[in-house]
Amino acid sequence: MAMFPQNRLKRRGGMRIWGDTGDYMTDYPDLHLLIDGEQLSGDGRTSEEVINPATEEVIGTLPHATANDLDRALEAAQRGFHEWRKTPADKRAAILTKAAALLRERADDIGEILTREQGKPLADGRGEVAYSAALIEFYAGECKRLYGRTLVRPEGSRVEVQYHPVGPVAGFAPWNFPAINVMRKIGGPLAAGCSVIVKPSEETPASGIALVQAMLDAGVPGGAVQCVFGVPSDVSEHLLGSPIIRKLTFTGSTPVGKHLAKLAAEDLKIATMELGGHGPVMVFSDSDIDKVLDVMCDGAYRNAGQVCVSPTRFLIEENVFERFRDGFVSRAEKITVGNGMDKGIKMGPMANSRGLDNIQRLIAEAQERGGKLLSGGERIGNQGFFHQPSVLSEVPIDAEIMNEEPFGPVAILNPMAGEDAMIEEANRLPYGLAAYAWTQDAARRRRLAAEVEAGMLAINISSVSTVDAPFGGVKWSGYGSEDGLEGVKACMVIKAVHEG
Ligand code: NAD
DSSP, X not given: OOOOHHHHHHHTTTOOOOOOTTOOSSOOOOOOEEETTEEEOOTTOOEEEEEOTTTOOEEEEEEOOOHHHHHHHHHHHHHHHHHHHHSOHHHHHHHHHHHHHHHHHHHHHHHHHHHHHXXXXXXXXXXXXXXXXXXXHHHHHHGGGOOOEEEEOTTSOEEEEEEEEOOOEEEEOOSSSTTHHHHHHHHHHHHHTOOEEEEOXXXXXXXXXXXXXXXXXXXXXXXXXXXXXXXXXXXXXXXXXXXXXXXXXXXSOHHHHHHHHHHHHHTTOEEEEEOOOOEEEEEOTTSOHHHHHHHHHHHHHGGGGOOTTXXXXXXXXXXXXXXXXXXXXXXXXXXXXXXXXXXXXXXXXXXXXXXXHHHHHHHHHHHHTTOEEEEOOSEESSSSOEEOOEEEESOOTTSGGGTSOOOSSEEEEEEEOSHHHHHHHHTSSSEESEXXXXXXXXXXXXXXXXXXXXXXXXXXXXXXXXXXXXXXXXXXXXXXXXXXXXXXXXXXXXXXXEEO
């Protein structure tokens, strides 16, 4: 029987070998639900297959929760909430710190499982687990610092402003970051003192199960953190239809986000929505062009472009356009594509065939509208969902790819006539997640910080994600934040206690 990482580590005595394709050290584990601390599978439950996107092989069978399972999870979440919220903050912090340590111990194994179910290069899979450990460790510290404040009146009365955990949370995480997304769903609620039921993506379930298992092994009660799977719309309707759930947290596409936000609103549940983006990158001629090319070309193809904060629309000042374009294409053509388990691979397959079909459709439509395909554009091979790193240029703004999140390995390079036009194009879309700008001009940096409509703006740096800073969007990219103190406060409600 294939087991989850904590058991495998013992079995293998901590020895590991970096295997090439087909020579994995780690068996893909048996999959199950985690309800009230119990591992549940079989027993007549329906199930679905999990596929390795690099090989298209079936690697696992995932049980779906029945309606009874979900009711049981809800009842346990109610109980788990009362138990966990009463656990002293320093004890909660110690448990979450231990969970971070367990994740670090298991990072090699969980990272390998993640790569096998999602496709990204092994170092990135392991990096995701390391980020998840750092996030829960940061949250462990924050949960000790959730102070309220006291207003003391001269005549003797006072008001206490108190923060309380909102209650049981339902979290829905997508497949592009199978570990980080799940940790974002469970970390904030657990630090705040909430219980949480998470549904990782059915396409990448084992990473999420491993993260939840680490929480349980560290001492989080079985009712306080649970993991379910099923038909996504059935599970979300069931959980959000229950008055027990007091908060929704979702990462995924804008249409699904809008639908879930409506379901939450029917019961006035609070919500954090991390939805799609279409990251503009403003490249000004006063920037260090070679440096921009080095970091942003890597960024465009990270995780095969399946990143909500992917840099996608490159808006380049006209006088440096040709130099930038040529440098970008030559770098894109050097990106090594292959099975994420192999050494030296920079970009793995796309995570599923839907994404592959979609990117091909968007590239073809952009060409029909007059966009130039400078590199790539083709599927690689016919086994595994591999696609060439692709570069389009001079794409008109009525092309679909200029309006719809591509979520694949394609960068769009368009020449722009200066600062005003670049800001206007950056703000043109209803999305506002991440935006990027490269310039040495201090006054321009201030203007961009004030005028660019985005939840996150990276100026002269390529990353918008650190555990201690809020991560989230505006407009159609959603509302609320994860990470940072904001990610914990988002799971709390305020009570003002007036005393005479
Ligand atoms: P999708 O919108 O159907 O699914 C996205 C995620 O939401 C999946 O994990 C899915 O399980 C979940 N989901 C779908 N319907 C749900 C429901 N009713 N209740 C609860 N969860 C639900 O589509 P997709 O094919 O996976 O991706 C399509 C597009 O979505 C992508 O091309 C991309 O633009 C966007 N997307 C964004 C993110 C992100 O990080 N913001 C992640 C994944 C997908």
